Amino acid sequence: SAVISQKPSRDICQRGTSLTIQCQVDSQVTMMFWYRQQPGQSLTLIATANQGSEATYESGFVIDKFPISRPNLTFSTLTVSNMSPEDSSIYLCSVEGEQAQETQYFGPGTRLLVL
């Protein structure tokens, strides 16, 4: 499976500011995904990021709040904009498996606390 790293691993931010989270994969992948995991909760898909195209956002998530970049097949960023305490969550990126029809593998996550 792919090795996925995320930066930063954790951060504490002030409300109204923005944070950009980086996701790096050690192999080329077509599909990358960004999820949010609120404290003690399950994972919710924010958007799907394919290289060379605009990210596709899920219901309840908008590009102005969570802009995503996907400049190449090994890297993506998610920005959490104009943060509020409600944005305090773990943000995870994932990638498709290497084998056909294989499920997703997750990075270690970025733990965000907004004060």
Added chain:
Amino acid sequence: QQQVKQSPQSLIVQKGGISIINCAYENTAFDYFPWYQQFPGKGPALLIAIRPDVSEKKEGRFTISFNKSAKQFSLHIMDSQPGDSATYFCAAEDSSYKLIFGSGTRLLVRP
């Protein structure tokens, strides 16, 4: 229709016992059903997965049972160990590779 319902919310099992977690779905378009294990401070790790054309899959102490007609699937952890204490998520994936997660089960295995 996009939901995956998971139960129980929490589970306490004695060492050596069997842990059973259940999930149910509605959307028949789902065609892949993985289970993830998550330890505190870590990302979810793929544990085992099954496709709907198979009724059971076993990998070591972990077994998925799948009932396509009932749209239910379950994870059995045999000979549960304290190191298995974690949060377990079932999920369902459709042809667009989107994963819909269950609400999670916190498993505690007592020594």
